[in-house]
Amino acid sequence: MPQFSQTEKEKINEQLIVIAKQLFSSKGIKKTSLEDLTSVVGIAKSSFYVFFESKEALYLELLDQEGPGIEERVWEAVNQKSSIEDKIKTYLHEMTRELDDNPLMKRLQTHPDELQSIARKVTPEFLQKKTERNVLPLLHFINEQKEAGELIDKDSEVILRLMRAAMTISLHKKDIGIDLYPKIQDMMFEAVSSYITKRKPQEE
Structure with a gap:
């Protein structure tokens, strides 16, 4: 699991919030994959759980x-x-x-x-x-x-x-x-x- 600095965490968290709002609104949560979310912000799927459960x-x-x-x-x-x-x-x-x-x-x-x-x-x-x-x-x-x-x-x-x-x-x-x-x-x-x-x- 990669380590993120506090600045990196804050930036990635904000990016996940932005893209999630777009995708959840248009596709819904079930059709939105972890890859859909993480690929946009440039992190691995496994790293998603550093930010959200x-x-x-x-x-x-x-x-x-x-x-x-x-x-x-x-x-x-x-x-x-x-x-x-x-x-x-x-x-x-x-x-x-x-x-x-x-x-x-x-x-x-x-x-x-x-x-x-x-x-x-x-x-x-x-x-x-x-x-x-x-x-x-x-x-x-x-x-x-x-x-x-x-x-x-x-x-x-x-x-x-x-x-x-x-x-x-x-x-x-x-x-x-x-x-x-x-x-x-x-x-x-x-x-x-x-x-x-x-x-x-x-x-x-």
Whole structure:
């Protein structure tokens, strides 16, 4: 096994990240071989394991790197809205759009077999980071809005799961029909927003 200096490791790691994103997005993880990845950066196949435990671990690293940017863009858009209804609809639309536009995430949505192979390599540390980045900010937002009297009196976890469930509509785009999908998505997000922001009778 060849020895790499720290500088070499950093450079090769960056190169693997770049080529992996391109190949995983276009070919998928199963059809991307180690040789596809290592030949571009000029290392032996066996040297790949100096940098990543597996192709799946590399895929997870890519997802982990892109996660913070997604959250920042979504919440920036949400915070520009004034009403709670618009904030919720914006969150649903922006997060769904981010997931649809991200080639790595979109690939997993449309290829369940690849999603399963990635899921088997998910570590507790990855799940913890994902929870802290994706779940906790939304849960904090929901709790904050409930305390302000802006949301219905339901368990925060239920509201959170309802919102996340609504976003899975993107998985059924072809079933719904490409032409009708934008209208159906708007109606669903409008319905969810209307339901969870509806005031109780005594508050009206």
